[in-house]
Amino acid sequence: MIFPPLHAPTLLVATALVIAFSGLVLLLSRGRGRDAGPLALWGIALILGAAGLALTAVAHDGGGAWGGAAILLATALSWTAARRFAGRQARPGLILLGPAAWLLWAGPVGDGLERAGLAGPWHATPVFAIGAAYTIATALELRRRRDEAGDAGRIATLLLTLHAVLHLARAASLVLATEGSWLLSPDIGMVLVAEALLHTIGLAFLFLAMTRERAERQALEPLRRLALSDGLTGLANRRRLDETLARAVRENDRMALLMVDVDHFKAFNDTYGHQPGDDCLRAIGKALGLSVRLPGEMAARYGGEEFILLLPGADEAAALARAEDIHARIAALAIAHGGSPPGRVTVSIGIATRRSHDTAGEAGAPDRLLRDADAALYAAKAEGRNRTRGPGSVRGPVLRPSLPAHLHPALERARSA
Known part of the structure; x- marks a missing residue:
């Protein structure tokens, strides 16, 4: 024993x-x-x-x-x-x-x-x-x-x-x-x-x-x-965006990032004041939040009048379709803007994509996505705003009809704003 x-x-x-x-x-x-x-x-x-x-x-x-x-x-x-x-x-x-x-x-x-x-x-x-x-x-x-x-x-x-x-x-x-x-x-x-x-x-x-x-x-x-939310819009803030984007790059071979910019927002603030400007950003932030559909997707405020929509698993076609949805939602808000050629608030969108042949988990991938989206956004604004553009050969359609010729001078003045 x-x-x-x-x-x-x-x-x-x-x-x-x-x-x-x-x-x-x-x-x-x-x-x-x-x-x-x-x-x-x-x-x-x-x-x-x-x-x-x-x-x-x-x-x-x-x-x-x-x-x-x-x-x-x-x-x-x-x-x-x-x-x-x-x-x-x-x-x-x-x-x-x-x-x-x-x-x-x-x-x-x-x-x-x-x-x-x-x-x-x-x-x-x-x-x-x-x-x-x-x-x-x-x-x-x-x-x-x-x-x-x-x-x-x-x-x-x-x-x-x-x-x-x-x-x-x-x-x-x-x-x-x-x-x-x-x-x-x-x-x-x-x-x-x-x-x-x-x-x-x-x-x-x-x-x-x-x-x-x-x-x-x-x-x-x-x-x-x-701590991870934007105080004005309630969307994810820059800190949360950086964390989520880095994780999404590690976990997804394919994804899309949409950079959304409010057209002529400085003119809107100068015309209507900062409080209506804040109200405008809140409304746009809410519209972007409602455009989030699938688990893992995220809408964030990037800074000022710029927003980000992160779409893990999305390809170019899905990103373009989502951009069209965003344009439609912003148009439905019908926020008056006398300094914008359409007479209402519009947005320009730049798309960046990550494809399966990219190196998964590459350290510089988040920054590259943001740079590509920013370049595409710049192209959309240079071509007249209120439209979507993507990097390289991905060319989003012009989502609004061309302006009549007699409005071109007004368009030029808006571009210089």
Whole structure:
């Protein structure tokens, strides 16, 4: 025997008290935030598991079966807490299925096996197998929210997986064990008790760390959004654009970038004042935001009256179609502008694209995209504004009819503005 002789029931009761105290800590730490429910469930699960362990320690006349059922119910509640943490609903039927199956096995089925002389160490196998199933399900739920759970969640997932493997190994050993086998040694039981204690205490602190970490992130989220948003338009600001563009270049072989400039905006400010100018930019920013359709796309204010629309996965044709949509949205705003030849606010758009033969993740790719879009925008403005142009051979169509000849002098004056 590896360990010195110990009174097993006393050891189990002492372990149960420590586990119950850990559960009480979780209950008292639950707070009132989004994760108060999952944290309370984890606390209740630990206390219930401690009660089941204590009941097993003093078992007689079938008490061991009820102790095992309580432990399985605690494991099922831990799984439910993980589901709630992941934003999913509880499954009452599955919560009760494991404990009920164990009671059926340990009661009527077990009595029948004992009368037939077939009972043996393997009779306890289901309690370990069912517990392992709930534990694996808990690990999978935490993995579902691994980004929100953070490092504590990843460690908890690892501990749960190891705990499940140990339980499955114990279930297999009970099937393989014969009378007098070392697999039935009291030392094995001591190892299982020690592992259960360390596992439970570790999970208690990890669950607490997970909920606190997520609560801190949620509290900081409004500040983070504010730091990455343009104060006037509510679109992404330059800092967020730079971060998102760099990530998009790394992750996409093909993408498009649209640089949008409000035509004759200085004349608009000079004519109507800065407050109407701000209102104009807000309206255009809203229109650009509404043009964002797919996950990963982003509209940002680049500076002054310039905006950026980032389209990961888009080719030249898709970019031109989106530019047409933007022109249509700006036209629908019908913002009067006496200093613009059409008599309303218009925009010019330059398109830059990244194709599959470009080097993925190239360090200078974001700057090159911005330069190409800026050059295309300059070409659109040089050709008369209120139109779209792309780099190289990509030539966007003129999206508005040519002006009548008698308006050409007005156009020349507008160009010089």
